[in-house]
Amino acid sequence: MTGVVQGVGFRPFVYGLAIHLRLKGFVKNSSGRVLIEIEGDSNAIDRFVDTLRYFPPPLARIDHLEVGALAPLGDPGFRIDPSIDDGSEGVLVCPDVATCEDCLRELFDPQDRRYRYPFLNCVNCGPRLTVVTDVPYDRERTTMAKFVMCAACRAEYEDPRDRRFHAQVVACPGCGPRLSLLDAGGAPLATEDPLTWAAAALRNGAIGALKGLGGFHLACDARSEPTVRELRRRKQRDTKPFAIMVADLAGAQALCAVSPLERALLSSVDRSIVVLTRRAGAPVAPSVAPGLHTLGLMLPYTPLHHLLLAETGADALVMTSGNRADEPIACDDDAPAQLRGVADFFLVHDRPIRLRCDDSIVRIAGGGAVPLRRARGHVPQTLTLTHRLARPTLATGGHLKATFALGGRTSAFVSHHVGDLGDYATYRVWLEAIEHYERLFRITPSRIVHDLHPGYASTRYAVERARAGGEELAVQHHHAHMASCMAEHGLEGPVIGVCFDGAGLGTDGTIWGGEFLVGDYLEARRMAHLAPVPMPGGEQAVRQPWRMAVAHVAYAGLDPAASPIARRLDSATLRAVDRMLARRFNAPLTSSMGRLFDAVAALAGVADQTTFEGEAAARLEALAAGVAPEPGYHVPVDRNGLTLVADPASLIRAVVDDARAGVKSAVIARRFHSAVVDLIVTVCSRLRSATGIRIAVLTGGVFANAILAREADQRLFAAGFEVYTHRLVPPNDGGLCLGQLAIAAARDAAAGTAPH
Numbered sequence: 001m002t003g004v005v006q007g008v009g010f011r012p013f014v015y016g017l018a019i020h021l022r023l024k025g026f027v028k029n030s031s032g033r034v035l036i037e038i039e040g041d042s043n044a045i046d047r048f049v050d051t052l053r054y055f056p057p058p059l060a061r062i063d064h065l066e067v068g069a070l071a072p073l074g075d076p077g078f079r080i081d082p083s084i085d086d087g088s089e090g091v092l093v094c095p096d097v098a099t100c101e102d103c104l105r106e107l108f109d110p111q112d113r114r115y116r117y118p119f120l121n122c123v124n125c126g127p128r129l130t131v132v133t134d135v136p137y138d139r140e141r142t143t144m145a146k147f148v149m150c151a152a153c154r155a156e157y158e159d160p161r162d163r164r165f166h167a168q169v170v171a172c173p174g175c176g177p178r179l180s181l182l183d184a185g186g187a188p189l190a191t192e193d194p195l196t197w198a199a200a201a202l203r204n205g206a207i208g209a210l211k212g213l214g215g216f217h218l219a220c221d222a223r224s225e226p227t228v229r230e231l232r233r234r235k236q237r238d239t240k241p242f243a244i245m246v247a248d249l250a251g252a253q254a255l256c257a258v259s260p261l262e263r264a265l266l267s268s269v270d271r272s273i274v275v276l277t278r279r280a281g282a283p284v285a286p287s288v289a290p291g292l293h294t295l296g297l298m299l300p301y302t303p304l305h306h307l308l309l310a311e312t313g314a315d316a317l318v319m320t321s322g323n324r325a326d327e328p329i330a331c332d333d334d335a336p337a338q339l340r341g342v343a344d345f346f347l348v349h350d351r352p353i354r355l356r357c358d359d360s361i362v363r364i365a366g367g368g369a370v371p372l373r374r375a376r377g378h379v380p381q382t383l384t385l386t387h388r389l390a391r392p393t394l395a396t397g398g399h400l401k402a403t404f405a406l407g408g409r410t411s412a413f414v415s416h417h418v419g420d421l422g423d424y425a426t427y428r429v430w431l432e433a434i435e436h437y438e439r440l441f442r443i444t445p446s447r448i449v450h451d452l453h454p455g456y457a458s459t460r461y462a463v464e465r466a467r468a469g470g471e472e473l474a475v476q477h478h479h480a481h482m483a484s485c486m487a488e489h490g491l492e493g494p495v496i497g498v499c500f501d502g503a504g505l506g507t508d509g510t511i512w513g514g515e516f517l518v519g520d521y522l523e524a525r526r527m528a529h530l531a532p533v534p535m536p537g538g539e540q541a542v543r544q545p546w547r548m549a550v551a552h553v554a555y556a557g558l559d560p561a562a563s564p565i566a567r568r569l570d571s572a573t574l575r576a577v578d579r580m581l582a583r584r585f586n587a588p589l590t591s592s593m594g595r596l597f598d599a600v601a602a603l604a605g606v607a608d609q610t611t612f613e614g615e616a617a618a619r620l621e622a623l624a625a626g627v628a629p630e631p632g633y634h635v636p637v638d639r640n641g642l643t644l645v646a647d648p649a650s651l652i653r654a655v656v657d658d659a660r661a662g663v664k665s666a667v668i669a670r671r672f673h674s675a676v677v678d679l680i681v682t683v684c685s686r687l688r689s690a691t692g693i694r695i696a697v698l699t700g701g702v703f704a705n706a707i708l709a710r711e712a713d714q715r716l717f718a719a720g721f722e723v724y725t726h727r728l729v730p731p732n733d734g735g736l737c738l739g740q741l742a743i744a745a746a747r748d749a750a751a752g753t754a755p756h
């Protein structure tokens with residue numbers, strides 16, 4: 001069988017089942033598969049196969065089970081045979097799993113030999129992907145290889161009745177990894193009990209760097225405003241929200257409204273950060289998530305987290321990625337150097353991290369959970385492509401939220417979130433991750449897919465690698481977004497793709513981002529879009545929404561000097577931008593919806609500057625969420641040849657009027673959200689009339705916005721559309737690589753080159 005069958009207690013489960021049914025034979029791991037031979041009573045064999053098929057162990061997922069008959073060998077008993085490496089692909093290492101209930105009980109049981117041991121785990125929980133060095137999954141191919149099991153651990157490992165039977169990363173205080181403590185400079189700090197020391201330090205307002213599963217966290221008391229502000233200063237992170245770890249569900253409910261679905265998300269074994277609506281007066285420092293109505297909460301997922309929360313007695317600890325600005329998350333020995341000046345102490349251990357992996361982020365939007373960042377706990381996971389790839393393929397994704405995907409036949413392995421490839425260290429980490437995945441999944445790509453944008457580091461890498469041997473395929477950004485959502489749902493198309501994001505290079509050389517594409521994997525036509533507006537200063541406009549406000553105001557035929565933002569800008573700056581617009585100097589055209597959000601946010605006085613992608617939109621959403629629905633501003637849609645063009649000029653004029661009249665920014669934000677939803681419904685309906693297509697997919701980073709996702713989904717559904725949104729990969733650029741792979745596969749199928 002294939003699927004998630006290694007590192008999830010599968011062989012022990014098979015062993016127990018065979019013994020129970022009095023069957024003889026063996027089970028073994030063979031690179032990508034589990035092989036079983038059994039002989040005995042034929043009824044018992046049927047029950048055996050049915051149990052595997054319908055009731056496998058909780059963490060396992062069987063993708064394929066093949067059964068055939070052999071002549072009986074007369075085996076004397078049932079045994080677990082050593083793993084073999086047959087070089088086949090399709091290996092599935094299990095994602096990292098949060099500490100299970102059984103292990104938790106031991107952790108807090110003074111009589112247990114693993115009492116307060118921060119590295120306890122069993123066959124049902126513990127690190128997996130982050131410690132695996134190669135396949136098949138066995139201790140010698142994990143970063144636990146250097147720890148020699150003690151007699152007691154060995155006995156558990158070999159006892160088929162034990163929960164730690166063949167638990168590859170089993171450990172105890174006698175033989176396993178140990179905690180130690182380093183001071184701010186990275187020098188060892190002698191202490192009896194590093195954990196108690198660290199807990200006390202955190203309680204007293206220190207900022208600690210904690211080595212976790214996929215890298216370091218920076219932790220501090222989430223209630224202390226001076227401490228959180230100091231963390232922001234040292235980490236050079238101005239406003240991007242920090243995640244918070246709470247001890248349990250009750251702790252989460254004290255800070256946020258938690259629906260039953262959100263409760264399930266919080267407590268699932270992948271332990272993602274769940275973006276929740278914060279309660280008024282929640283006891284959290286304002287600097288944790290400035291200007292937002294949400295908090296990102298997660299529950300503890302390692303024994304160390306459980307111990308730390310118990311010992312600090314804290315309701316909530318900030319737990320944010322251990323990095324500075326856009327650098328990769330610190331990992332192992334580089335941490336003290338990388339985080340010098342950021343952390344007051346380092347709580348470390350000697351179990352190496354093989355793969356850097358951030359926490360995952362999910363949010364309820366449009367009736368289901370949308371992954372915003374797919375990483376620890378979610379990867380690896382195979383997604384199945386609608387078409388069969390003719391050759392092993394690597395899709396290199398985007399630039400800012402870098403991921404990549406490896407495809408073999410119909411399987412797609414979408415990587416964890418790596419980060420911003422504009423940072424050279426992050427780019428190196430991305431390259432290493434590609435190499436590691438190629439080894440783990442036994443895929444050597446002979447075709448590389450990339451974005452149209454020649455400036456993306458991922459594009460440059462793809463072109464270079466293809467030149468060294470392999471085929472190359474360029475895919476337009478928003479076509480990839482649309483295909484990504486289609487691929488998740490196994491859609492063949494044609495569909496109407498509502499692709500709203502910040503920026504992606506279009507086929508006409510302008511920057512797109514407010515697009516309605518119609519088509520399938522092979523072809524997508526831009527049938528409607530926002531009217532292009534110049535982006536004064538190019539990339540600078542992304543960090544300075546006021547620039548987009550000036551551009552939109554000018555485009556709407558108003559005088560920027562008389563607009564609501566003029567008061568907050570000095571006249572020289574304003575004149576400079578005016579000149580840029582007039583001469584079209586360094587002012588590329590964009591039809592981006594993200595930039596329209598920026599313009600409105602600046603006009604409403606919500607954000608003139610931003611420090612992270614999508615910040616202005618997040619602030620507008622936060623304001624809109626606090627007021628009752630309002631009718632939207634009008635956005636006329638005109639026909640230009642075969643294409644529909646949505647003109648934001650009248651919307652901008654209405655926003656300016658409202659701002660001048662002193663209408664609350666929350667109301668402006670709400671009217672704007674309604675306008676965008678109206679626009680989606682209007683354009684989709686007109687495209688349906690023109691094409692007969694009634695399937696709409698909502699994709700692009702803008703759909704991380706819960707109000708838009710929910711209302712667009714509801715309104716389109718009410719208008720008779722079949723609506724699809726992202727559930728497996730992020731709507732943002734983190735999901736691009738899946739779409740790129742799906743497009744490559746469909747082209748293979750169309751060319752008839754795919755083997756059957």
Ligand code: ZN
Pocket residue numbers: 099100101102103121122123124125126
């Ligand atoms: Zn466990």
Ligand code: ZN
Pocket residue numbers: 149150151152153154171172173174175176
């Ligand atoms: Zn031991």
Ligand code: FE
Pocket residue numbers: 477481501502503504700701732733
């Ligand atoms: Fe995008």
